[in-house]
Amino acid sequence: MNTRQQYLLKELISEQKPITGDQLAKMIQVTSRTIRNDLKEIDRLLTTEDAGASIHSVRGQGYQLDVHNEDKFKYFIRTVVEIDETVPVEPEDRVQYLVKKFLLSSEYLKIDQLADELFVSRSTLQNDLKDVKVILEKYQLQLAKRPNYGLKLTGKEKQIRYAISELLLRRTTVTTDEPHQQGWLLPAEQMEVIHAIVLKRLKAVQLNLSDIALNNLVVHIAIACRRIRSEQYVELVNQDEADIRNKKEYQVAQLIIEDIEKALDITFPTVEISYVAMHLLGTKLFLNKNGTDMRNSFDKEILLTVQQMVQRVEEQMQFGILDDQELHAAIAIHLKPAIHRYKHHMNIRNPMLEAIKVNYPIAFEAGVIASQVIEEAFKIEVDENEIGYIALHFGAAIERAKLQTKPKRCLIVCTTGLGSSQLLLYKMRAKFGNQLTIIGATELHNLSQYDEDTIDFIVSTVPLPDTIQIPHVVISTLLGGSELAKIEEMVDSNTHSIIDRYLDQELVYLNLDLKTPQQVIEFLGQELMNKGYAKAGIIESVMAREKAASTSYGNLVAIPHPLEAKSDRTFWTLATLAEPIDWQGHPVQFVCLLHVADENKEGLEPMYKSLIRFVDDRHIIEEVLAVNDVNSVMKIIKKM
CATH class of the missing domain: 3.40.930.10 (Mannitol-specific EII; Chain A)
Structure with a gap:
């Protein structure tokens, strides 16, 4: 089963209803004929392997996966699918495979051997290598050619490590429970050892990292271990990095490295300790201080930038968050190591990026606006990963602002008697709770007795005269689903139809x-x-x-x-x-x-x-x- 067919199978697994061949074709940009052939091949394989599932064509609706034996199907996924993934089929997957191969190898690689390994012709491989070179050039890395030897990755060691971290790890999320997932980097038990040592030493000096930051640090140390064993060492390039030795983070890095040297029987040169210290400096550290001490630990430039970031977002989006001190503190804590990362060209991965963009678009826009201030102040280019993290801070501030927003005030107009109006009142209270303040229920002829300034909108069971300027929606006493949606719009925006x-x-x-x-x-x-x-x-x-x-x-x-x-x-x-x-x-x-x-x-x-x-x-x-x-x-x- 090739990569494209695996993608199709995953799509069918995730769909509860039939999906058409045209829909699948658009998703992966191939012809409907290719989809039909792939689905036939997948179904044949499911039958041959007794996988406990089959693909059915539902007339007029599309294709659907029918799993009739969960255990057999899970076993099929674990064995057949994962094993076949080791040899990529599609051009983009081959390029990713080759990038990984060159980044993790310190030797020359022959083109003919690579072509045989991937089951492609020499000319096909050379076309793939053009894309590989383009990717590597973004990290100031090149493929050097030597007659009779092949190709070898060249460039500064620090750039090679950044490329390994960015290109090979960005598709996976390492969690504190599963550091062994990066087994291709180091054996699983060694990843576990590094993780435990880092966690122990950080706790000893009361430095607390987020789960993502902790595992990023573990991965960077693992990359260093692998490169050192190949006798590839990082170099210091300026006085700023040499000054790291005077910082507290260097002492922590020294303790971490000493433990790892003993546990893994490896010797780190002094320069590698500085490298780990740089990553500690570039990681979000939550010092166990009170808020006042924390603010005093930041220089004026950081605090001024944070103030300008919040001001610009508030000017353009009007969230009511200008005086949110928790927001100011959170961004300041994030910004200080972020500037260090960019200064030293250190990447950061955000496994939540796509989810943030889709589920919190308003907060993400705030992050984009705020990032412009950072770029102007520090003359750097902020990427999407960083914007996503900044967006989370603004998202939290937006939610805090909502808690301080008074609920909308609603008046019910009902002409069918007290019983009906009370039924409607209780239904609305049950549905909207503290989102809505229902100031009362009245008849149409008594509407004039209410002050317009005390009402945000009216819910009425009868049409209202054109003279009524207050936003309103007309519903039935039964309050069906579509009518609830109308009221929700009123609660959210005071508009009839978005x-x-x-x-x-x-x-x-x-x-x-x-x-x-x-x-x-x-x-x-x-x-x-x-x-x-x-x-x-x-x-x-x-x-x-x-x-x-x-x-x-x-x-x-x-x-x-x-x-x-x-x-x-x-x-x-x-x-x-x-x-x-x-x-x-x-x-x-x-x-x-x-x-x-x-x-x-x-x-x-x-x-x-x-x-x-x-x-x-x-x-x-x-x-x-x-x-x-x-x-x-x-x-x-x-x-x-």
Whole structure:
């Protein structure tokens, strides 16, 4: 079973309902015929191996995996699938395999031997090597060629280690319970030993690391061990690194290394101790001090930068977090080692990045805005991994601000008697709890007795006169599911319909024949300017935002948007593409260009909730991609 077929099997495992061949073809950008052939081969293998499962074709709906023996199927996955993964089939997997091979080898590797190992021709391998060289050049590494010997990785040792950490570990998450997962780096028992030693020494001096930071440090030490055994040593390149020896972190690193030397029978040169100390300095350390002492431990430049980060986010997004001292302290703690990492070109991995982008888009936008301040202050380029961590701090602050927000005040208008109005009142209290303050229930003719300033919105069982300016929604006393959704929108945003408010039919474009993200952004930006929706500069602003962090979120969807407002209104622009395009590593066929105006940022969260709920629904996206007229698109979206 090749890599593509394994991907198809994983998709079928994760689907509760049948999925069409066209859907699968779009996900991995192959033809429907290839999908049919692959699925036949997978089904044949499941039958041959007695795997306890089979693939069924459901007429008119697609393909579905039927598992009738869980134990047999799990055994099949553990044995057949994992064993075959060792020999990559697809070009991108071969490139990853070759990158790993060169990074972990200190010897020359012959092209013919590599071709035989991968079961490909010499010419195919040479094509793959072109991509390998491009990847390695990003880390200032090269492949040196020597006649009759082959190819060998060359470059500074520190860059090789950074590349190992970034390129080989970014696809996996090491947890405190499972450091052995990196067994290809060192034997599992040695990874366990390093993990235990680091944890013991850090606890002895009361330095507490997050789980991710702890395991990043363990992995870096493991990389050092492997490289030292190949007699590859890191070098100090400037006085700043030499000064590390005067810091407390150097003493901790020295104790860690002494223990590892004894346990693993390996000798670390002095320079390697400095290398480990650098990673301690570049790791988020929570000192056991009170808040006042912690603030005093930061220099004024860090504190000023944090203040500017929070101010800029508040100016653009209006969260009410300007005076959140917990936020200021958290970012300061994060920022100090982050600046050190960037100063020494040390990478950081964020295994939660995609989840943060999809599930906390507002906080991620705050992270993007805040990262611009860091770039301006320290003349560095902040990557997506760092932005994701910064976003978590802003997400926590946003939630704290919500706790201080007063609940919406609602008045119930009911004409069918006290019993009906009380039933409605109790139903709403049970549903919304402290999200909503119900100030009472009244008849329509007594509505004038209430002060408009004390009411945020009205829930009524009868239509209200046009003279009523207070936001309101009309429902039945029974309060069904769709009516609850209407009230939820009122609780969140005081609007009747998120879709009607933010999406105009004239801003829906279908089946565009565009090939790159830049072409899509330029087309939509020009359309918005031509129709008077946005001012000049929107294209450049959207491209600048895309450069900061990709807005492709999976599920064939991208949501590009400008860094700053280019209009006085908030709106969506929808576009479908004739074929999926590559959007910074993700296939994209559905694009929503989002514009948020300055003056209505208070409606940002419910709008984002509706948008994310919409684009995260694979079946809705597939429906939209399948139609050719705007009216059908609007019906599908509103049906959501």
